Amino acid sequence: MKSARVILGLELAAALVLRLLFAQTRSIQYDDAFTILLAERPLANIVTGTAADTMPPLFYFLLHFWGMVSREMLWLRLLPTLLNLGSLVFLYLLMRDLVGRRAALWGVGLAAFSPLQIFHAQDVRMYALLAFCQIGYLWFFIRLWQHWQANQRILGWAGAGLVGMGAAALYSHNLAIFGLAAPSLFLLVRREWRLLLRLTAMQLLVGVLAIPWLWMIPGQVEKIQRAFWTPRPGLIEILQTLILFNASLPLPGWQMAAAAVISLQIAALLVLELARSKGEGAERGFLIAACLTPPVLMFLVSYVMRPIFVTRGFLISGLLYCGLCGWVIARGWPKGASAFLVGLAGAAALISLPYQMTYASFPRSPYREATAWLREHAPAGAVIVHDNKLSFFPSRVYDPTLPQKFLADEPGSHNDTLAYATQAAMDLFPDASVETAAGGADDVFYVTFALVEGEYQTAGITHPSLVWLEARFQEVEQIRFNDLIVRRYQKP
Secondary structure, X not given: OHHHHHHHHHHHHHHXXXXXXXXXXXXXXXXXXXXXXXXXXXHHHHHHHHHOOOOOOHHHHHHHHHOOOOOXXXXXXXXXXXXXXXXXXXXHHHHXXXXXXXXXXXXXXXXXXXXXXXXXHHOOOOHHHHHHHHHHHHHHHHHHHHHOOOOOOHHHHHHHHHHHHHHHHHOOOOOHHHHHOHHHXXXXXXXXXXXXXXXXXXXXXXXXXXXXXXXXXXXXXXXXXXXXOOOOOOHHHHHHHHHHHHOOOOOOHHHHHHHXXXXXXXXXXXXXXXXXXXXXXXXXXXXXXXXXXXXXXHHHHOOOXXXXXXXXXXXXXXXXXXXXXXXXXXXXXXXXXXXXHHHHHHHHHHHHHHHHHHOOOOOOOOHHHHHHHHHHHOOOOOEEEEOOHHHHHHHHHHOOOOOEEEEOOOOOOOOOOOOHHHHHHHOOOOEOOHHHHHOOOOEEEEEEEHHHHHHHHHXXXXXXXXXXXXXXXXXXXXXXXXXXXXXXXXXX
């Protein structure tokens, strides 16, 4: 037991180091910036802002108090990092109770180096919190399942933990329900009616605790149905999900092909071992059910309503996938298969992690560098106009003092996702056009993406904002930060 704790401590230490690499300098994206800026507002504003958006407020509350210590990016990213490390601890406990310490240590080791887990540990969003709550919920269920008949006191502390984690998950993300469904389905298949009845009562209590937020969900669902553009999943999305469980996306050239081949090989090894071990125990069955339930349910729902098949919504499945791989490695069958699986997992991490951590194009364009340049070169009286909110919000995080404005999304388009109530809660309102944003300034800096300009060029037209600026100003400077273009215009 002591050696297991030492190994677990070393795995968590390695995980922490990997998650803090480039945490200060790696660029944020729009969603991170949105979360940070909204979390800085008063708690009442956070409630109204999230109610008009698509997510519950719990992570914003946590970040609100966490950010009171510092606005440094390393500190802000430390919150999801610690939540992710907590998920690894719960993964160990879950695997230990189901299939033994050896498999648990292998599972945590794989999760420590998982590109998917590292990505969301650095992502200043609610997904690390969601996975933490969901896997905690699963572990408390396992304690109930394994011990409630022999020790009724388990119903007390484990039941309270299950209810607390379930409620916290629902306040973390609206897709949380898919990760909480596995225990009920598991008991239903096994016909364990007495425990299923008790679990149902606990889940009803979870629902009661979530009532203050549940009444807002229909409006959020309506917004998702209207404004978001996730494609209906098919074979391509399934393959992408499998790759994300092992590597990262996007990947260039041969790295993408290698990641796909590696992912298919790992999946084949898992299927072979699971088929060979058929009937060996309910514990293995629960791991499989808990891993597959969220993506399968989200896949099916995506054919009934607006597609909601997004990998970040079932980060818990990525954790349990690592656990299943750890279980196969610990079994050591067939000869050499364990070493081969470890090698494949290591190769996937080596292929994707360097690219993932240094990626500096949309949506993680070098906003920090661009903002630093604007701070140095924008004179008093100049106006900085962002073509859209996607570059404005990150720049606002990096320097809230710069005179920056952003243009409104086309009403009714799939980009039009920032509700007026959320704008009011954040006190950040777009300008209707570049004309109103520029005002009477003689010096205008215009920020846009090469991707956006390319879309207009493909359509055979010039960006309307550029047409207006070039008709009234003279372009005196242009600088690129990868795919982010900053143009400086002055009146002739």
